[in-house]
Amino acid sequence: MSPFVNKTINTKLATSSVVGLLLFLTPVANANFRPGDRKPASDYTRSGGSRGCPNSDNQIPLTLLAPKTYIGYTASTRPTFAGYVSSSQEIEFQIFEFVSNNTVTAFSNSIKQKTSPGIFQISLPENYPKLAVGKKYFWQVAISCPGDDLVERAEFMVVEIPSTIENKLLTTDNDLQKSNTYATANLWYEALAEALKSASPGKLGQVGSNLVQQFAKFESARAKENEQLVEKRIGNLQRIANEEK
Numbered sequence: 001m002s003p004f005v006n007k008t009i010n011t012k013l014a015t016s017s018v019v020g021l022l023l024f025l026t027p028v029a030n031a032n033f034r035p036g037d038r039k040p041a042s043d044y045t046r047s048g049g050s051r052g053c054p055n056s057d058n059q060i061p062l063t064l065l066a067p068k069t070y071i072g073y074t075a076s077t078r079p080t081f082a083g084y085v086s087s088s089q090e091i092e093f094q095i096f097e098f099v100s101n102n103t104v105t106a107f108s109n110s111i112k113q114k115t116s117p118g119i120f121q122i123s124l125p126e127n128y129p130k131l132a133v134g135k136k137y138f139w140q141v142a143i144s145c146p147g148d149d150l151v152e153r154a155e156f157m158v159v160e161i162p163s164t165i166e167n168k169l170l171t172t173d174n175d176l177q178k179s180n181t182y183a184t185a186n187l188w189y190e191a192l193a194e195a196l197k198s199a200s201p202g203k204l205g206q207v208g209s210n211l212v213q214q215f216a217k218f219e220s221a222r223a224k225e226n227e228q229l230v231e232k233r234i235g236n237l238q239r240i241a242n243e244e245k
Contacts, residue, residue, distance in 0.1 A: 033183040033191060033214040038070040040222055044096075044104060045138050045153040059086050060236045062143055065119070065212055066154040066188060069219045069230060074189035075161035077130035081122040081139055082192055083152070084240050090114050091141050093122050098136040107137060118202030119244055121193075131158045156189065176207050183211060204244045212241040 045068060065082040066072050081093070094110040108129055113122060122141075131137060138155040165185045169178055179194035192211055199205025204212060216237035221230040
């Protein structure tokens with residue numbers, strides 16, 4: 001075989017390998033979150049906007065990185081929660097359980113945590129009671145402000161993980177591949193938590209940024225009086241996704 005032919009074959013093999021690698025990596029870098037079942041959140045979490053603590057007009061307020069106008073899903077009885085603050089704060093976290101469609105009760109004691117500017121995460125301690133599959137909850141983050149506390153909430157439900165997804169997760173140890181698998185299964189909380197494992201502290205990372213931009217597209221107001229608040233939240237989520245990669 002001539003050197004020219006050999007070189008051509010090697011070049012094609014190298015090109016094929018690169019293309020194959022890119023095709024393998026692309027779905028991971030663009031975690032695919034498209035919630036198929038968007039059940040509207042209750043008035044406990046859907047209405048209301050960020051208010052209370054004084055900040056500049058250009059400063060992003062406390063923002064929970066989870067669906068707010070519709071119900072998010074998790075398959076974990078101890079999920080990880082994430083949010084954003086523009087300055088150092090002491091936050092108070094608490095979970096509430098829906099005992100009926102219109103009645104909630106505190107699920108456990110609140111947790112206080114100091115946060116730095118950027119993305120923060122909240123992991124439930126070992127002594128925190130486990131959540132129950134099939135139950136609906138909302139998580140709340142409060143910041144004490146002069147005159148009026150700032151409170152943000154997001155509603156979620158604990159579900160059984162599909163066996164097909166569980167089996168797929170067993171085939172990889174890669175956090176970003178796991179994030180993509182959870183995202184396609186509409187398990188928001190696991191998808192973001194896995195993505196953040198590969199990000200720098202206080203940042204989203206590329207996959208986390210993509211996820212936030214994707215879920216923000218599905219936030220929508222049911223009541224006309226809330227349209228402006230939801231539009232502002234979507235704008236804040238997009239800014240966080242772009243500025244906190």
